[in-house]
Amino acid sequence: MGIYKLLQQNGSDFFSNMRKYRFLLVQLIRIDILSGYKKSFIGILWMVIYPILSVIIWIILNGAGIIQPGESSIPYPAYVLLSTSIWGFFIGIYQTTSQIILQGGRMMIMNKFPQEVLMVNKIIVHLILFAIPFVVNLVVLLLYGVQLSWTSLLFPIALIPLLLAGLAIGLVVAVLRVVAVDVVAVIDEFLKLLMFLTPIVYTPKLNISGLSTFIEWNPLTYLVGFSRDLLTSGIFSDTQSFLICSAGAFVAFVLAFIFFQTVGPRVLERLVTN
Amino acid sequence: MDKEEKVMVSVQNIYKKFSRDLKSSLYYGMLDVGSSLLNLQQKELRLRKHEFWATNDLSLEVKESEILAVVGANGSGKTTLMRLIAGIYPIDHGQIVFNGVKKITPIFALNAGMQPLFTGRENILIKGAMLGMSKKELEEKMDFIIDFFEYKDFLDMPVGNYSSGMKARLAYSVAIATEPDLFIIDEALAVGDSLFKAKCYDHLKAYVKQPNKAVIFVSNNIKKVLEVATRVVVIDKGVPIYDSKNIYEALTFYINDCLKDTIDERTRQLRLEKIRSYEI
Numbered sequence: 001m002g003i004y005k006l007l008q009q010n011g012s013d014f015f016s017n018m019r020k021y022r023f024l025l026v027q028l029i030r031i032d033i034l035s036g037y038k039k040s041f042i043g044i045l046w047m048v049i050y051p052i053l054s055v056i057i058w059i060i061l062n063g064a065g066i067i068q069p070g071e072s073s074i075p076y077p078a079y080v081l082l083s084t085s086i087w088g089f090f091i092g093i094y095q096t097t098s099q100i101i102l103q104g105g106r107m108m109i110m111n112k113f114p115q116e117v118l119m120v121n122k123i124i125v126h127l128i129l130f131a132i133p134f135v136v137n138l139v140v141l142l143l144y145g146v147q148l149s150w151t152s153l154l155f156p157i158a159l160i161p162l163l164l165a166g167l168a169i170g171l172v173v174a175v176l177r178v179v180a181v182d183v184v185a186v187i188d189e190f191l192k193l194l195m196f197l198t199p200i201v202y203t204p205k206l207n208i209s210g211l212s213t214f215i216e217w218n219p220l221t222y223l224v225g226f227s228r229d230l231l232t233s234g235i236f237s238d239t240q241s242f243l244i245c246s247a248g249a250f251v252a253f254v255l256a257f258i259f260f261q262t263v264g265p266r267v268l269e270r271l272v273t274n
Numbered sequence: 275m276d277k278e279e280k281v282m283v284s285v286q287n288i289y290k291k292f293s294r295d296l297k298s299s300l301y302y303g304m305l306d307v308g309s310s311l312l313n314l315q316q317k318e319l320r321l322r323k324h325e326f327w328a329t330n331d332l333s334l335e336v337k338e339s340e341i342l343a344v345v346g347a348n349g350s351g352k353t354t355l356m357r358l359i360a361g362i363y364p365i366d367h368g369q370i371v372f373n374g375v376k377k378i379t380p381i382f383a384l385n386a387g388m389q390p391l392f393t394g395r396e397n398i399l400i401k402g403a404m405l406g407m408s409k410k411e412l413e414e415k416m417d418f419i420i421d422f423f424e425y426k427d428f429l430d431m432p433v434g435n436y437s438s439g440m441k442a443r444l445a446y447s448v449a450i451a452t453e454p455d456l457f458i459i460d461e462a463l464a465v466g467d468s469l470f471k472a473k474c475y476d477h478l479k480a481y482v483k484q485p486n487k488a489v490i491f492v493s494n495n496i497k498k499v500l501e502v503a504t505r506v507v508v509i510d511k512g513v514p515i516y517d518s519k520n521i522y523e524a525l526t527f528y529i530n531d532c533l534k535d536t537i538d539e540r541t542r543q544l545r546l547e548k549i550r551s552y553e554i
Contacts, residue, residue: 023412024403031389031400038391038432110386111404112360112378179303263310269363270303272296 010258017114024113028121033128051133055081055140074232078144082232083200085137086224089130090162091191096122097170098184101264102177105271115264116257119171123163141232149234158227161246165223168252171260178267198224219245282375282488283336283359283456288329288368290354290512295324319367328354330512331368336456339482341489343503343521345528347536351512352492356380356460359490372456374486379405379454384445384462390434394423394444397433401448415451422447422477424470439466450477457481459491463498475501496525496545500552508532525549 018025037043058081074082100118101108108115142148169187177184195201197211198220215221226242229235236242293299302322321327328351336342344352357363359370360380387404388397398419402412420426423444433441442465450457457478465474479502482489493499499506499521506524508516510532518524529537529545537545 020408021403021406023399023407023409026409027400027403030396031392035389035391107387107404109357109362110380110382112362112380113404113406175307179300179307181300259311263307266306266310266364267303269292270299270306 006258007254010261013114013261014116014257017116018120021113021117025117025121025124028117029124029128032121032125047129047132048136051136054133055136059140074141074146075144078141078146078232079203079228080201081137082141082146082228083224085130085134086159086162086227087195087198087200089159090166090220090224091195092130093123093126093163093166094170094173094191096126097167098173098177100170100174101267101271102174105178105268106273109268109271109273116261119167119260123167146232148231151234151236152231155227155231158230158242161242161249162220162223162227164246164253165219165249168249168256171253171256175260175263175267178270194218194220200224219248223249280338280373280486281335282338282373282486283334283490284371284373285332285334285336285355285359286369286371288332288355288358288370289319289327289366290329290351290358290363291321291325291366292328292354293322293324294326298322298324327351327512329358332509332512332514334507334514334517336488336490338486338488339504341478341482341491341502341504343499343506344490344492344509345494345499345506345525345532346509347532348494350509350532352509353382353460354512355509356382356458356490356492359456360458375455377406377452377454378456378458379449379452380458380460381445381449381462382460384442384449384465388433388441388445391432393431394425394429394433394436397444398448401445402451405449405452407452419447419451422450422473439470442466443470446474450481455486455488457487457489457491459489461492463491463493463502478502496529496548497552499525500549522549522552 033044037046040046042049058077097119100115100122104115104118169191173184173187176187197214198218199215204215204221204225222238222241222245226237226239229237293302302325330351332351332355334355344355346352354363357380358365360378362380387401389400392400398416399412402415402419407415420429423429425440425443428436428440433444436444442462446462446465463474463478465471478489481487482504491498491503503521505517505519506521506528507514508524508528515532516524516527518527526546526549529542529549533542533545
């Protein structure tokens with residue numbers, strides 16, 4: 001069928017473009033990471049200082065005492081800390097990729113280069129920016145008495161479906177952000193709300209009337225929950241649901257990527273730049 | 275001398291429409307998204323409300339070793355044409371056929387993509403990468419770029435502190451180092467002070483003497499056109515209305531026929547005088 005050919009075409013275009021433009025990729029990553037620190041004397045040290053500061057504030061706030069909302073196997077503050085950083089991993093990649101065309105638009109109508117370079121750029125920058133605070137958070141988790149096991153090492157792999165899911169929505173919204181501002185506003189708001197409809201600040205065991213069904217059908221419940229449980233207890237929880245949701249995320253990503261590659265260049269002419 | 279010249283770019287009956295109204299433009303953009311999803315090619319050449327043709331059945335050939343100047347009043351479709359040739363905008367209808375053109379370097383705004391907080395040296399890499407150069411190519415061309423730029427002492431200063439002329443010189447030096455087969459220059463031909471401008475003109479003239487090279491540039495600056503162009507095409511409302519290798523005649527036509535509504539009599543005479551005096 002046509003879809004296979006389309007996949008093959010998009011795939012081979014992608015890899016040849018990446019090879020051809022890898023130096024541009026390096027430059028764009030450098031710009032994204034270093035721009036904010038160019039005037040600073042201690043430079044990228046801030047990338048470590050910020051997460052440490054926020055974690056300290058967090059610990060102090062939590063020391064003030066917090067009720068146990070739902071049962072969890074690990075201390076509640078640690079639970080929320082971990083859950084929010086996993087959520088941040090998902091929502092962060094959405095936020096950066098969904099801005100690609102709008103932000104990179106001027107660059108794209110001035111120079112001719114494939115827009116997927118920007119996508120890979122955003123993914124790599126996102127991974128770097130996630131990894132640093134995450135390591136800091138991990139130290140805090142250990143302080144809270146969370147025990148890591150060997151299977152916890154699979155945690156980064158368990159995050160891949162979340163990355164793909166975030167990218168899938170981000171790539172579609174990147175195109176829509178140029179022409180359909182109202183639709184995008186709804187999606188942006190919904191995703192903010194979605195955090196509270198996913199067991200992040202409470203546990204899946206907490207019974208909230210009316211919400212339980214939504215939480216049960218929300219794929220993020222399983223994508224976030226699986227990686228969280230894997231890290232904190234080394235167990236594979238609800239593997240079947242996780243695998244189904246992962247497959248769904250993968251398919252969604254492939255479709256979104258084809259959409260981005262085919263429709264993306266068509267909306268460039270609708271950009272309003274100066 | 276008049277042997278068969280090789281046609282490098284053949285623009286064939288291209289149409290491109292834009293909307294004057296923002297919301298209509300966005301709405302049509304949504305329709306475009308829908309039709310590309312359903313793989314519907316919009317073949318019909320019909321303008322919707324608020325739309326106009328930026329290029330209207332436009333055909334044009336660029337031959338080897340030409341420096342083609344595209345002139346026309348503001349909004350006549352010059353930049354759109356350049357973006358279509360560069361492959362940045364998709365064409366609504368028609369096609370552009372390239373012959374032996376492996377690399378195109380378009381420059382629309384020299385400063386585009388330059389990072390003010392990064393040094394000149396870093397920006398050479400950034401700009402070069404954006405123009406499609408690899409690390410190896412840039413290493414090889416680094417000396418040439420720095421040589422052409424001339425301000426060696428400023429290379430480690432943030433580009434944001436450069437004068438605008440210096441910034442343009444740096445970007446231009448990187449752009450020419452890409453050595454494209456087709457060089458598209460939109461409003462950025464010859465930048466900086468008069469000495470540097472002269473250097474740019476000489477470089478371009480020598481550049482197109484090599485086999486399989488051509489330059490298209492957009493300019494409304496009469497002096498620049500007179501300096502380097504080997505052929506002039508005048509565009510009006512998305513249509514080429516004059517095409518000549520006689521630069522003086524083409525420019526005279528442009529001033530008399532194209533600009534007659536936009537400039538007053540005195541300006542017109544002054545500009546014509548510029549052409550005449552250049553001839554001598």
